[in-house]
Amino acid sequence: MSDTIIVEVARFHPERDAEPSYESFEVPLRADWMVLDALTYIKDQLDGSLSFRWSCRMGICGSCGMMVNGVPKLTCETLLINFAPGPVRIGPLDHFPVVKDLVIEMDEFMGKLQKVRPWIVRKDDYVPKREFIQTPAQLDAFKQFTLCINCMLCYAACPVYGLDPSFTGPAAVALAERYNLDSRDQGSTERTDILSQHDGIWDCTVVGECSEVCPKDVDPSLAIQQYKLTATKDWFKTWLMPWGNK
């Protein structure tokens, strides 16, 4: 096997280029290198102008998500050698505006997160004198959805988001579900009102790739389908029991 690999990296300069193009670099192929190590090597040794985001290097911060051979991956936990003999093509996450090279703009995503009110909502003004008690079963109900690291790989894998950027998207719904299922929360009704809008859960056509690419097994597709069920039940309740409190 060759001791080098060709890495094709998307390059885009916002003040010079009309659209991204790919530039090839030859980097060492080492058994313990991740794709992020290859990018770091390019930046340190070959072209210092290459721009990309990274931070923790251990699959926790969610900064280094990129398209690796067309599939959204966290580059810090994707082995380079798996793509030997190459070439391996690295691009910015699909469906997001590209700021420079591999850096995407995430303002829209942050707005969607905020929209679903991802915090514990209480109807009363009661300020507890001690912590809320939760049983292990109550914790298990939402724990899976707390594992989301906001890496946005699910958005890059979602063709619905690509075709309609107004779609709230997988991670935001998973986060909303995380708080809905939390026994301390009382904000599910207002979140359902937000997510039942046209650009909410009903845009999802169950492609399912959001769950496949999730590096933390959060299963956002499950969250969306559960939310559809909840919204449907609430809608029927308002028809059957219009006097009741949803």
Place this chain on the structure above:
Amino acid sequence: MPQYSTFQPKPYRPRMSPYWYLDRWPYLKFMVREASCIFVAYFAVVMLLQIHAISAGPAAYVRFQAWMRCPLILDLNAIALVLIVFHAVTWFALVPRVFVRQMMGSAIPDVVAMLPNYGAWFVASAIVAAFILRLI
């Protein structure tokens, strides 16, 4: 004094290709899953025509059988059968993602979640086969 201009970002906004579903097998599988519902409707229409032919008398049913035996319809039915099986299997595979885990309250294996659907499919197929083979 050097002249500096403030950074005016002009992000590149990508547009999806009209043929995006050809990029990766999971997307193509999704499109085939969705499009194959047409053949579900096709089989429903064939069944309605069959019921109509039965109710119209023996001569009409013989004509219907002759029509169903022509090579074009046989080929179409073979394609429809493959795509309907694909449609059913891919939808059954989604069941664990939709209802069962929430209804049961705790996680159960995907295979167990899909079993009731396959069970119902098998029973329905067995009843149809029994009618066709004149066992009942």
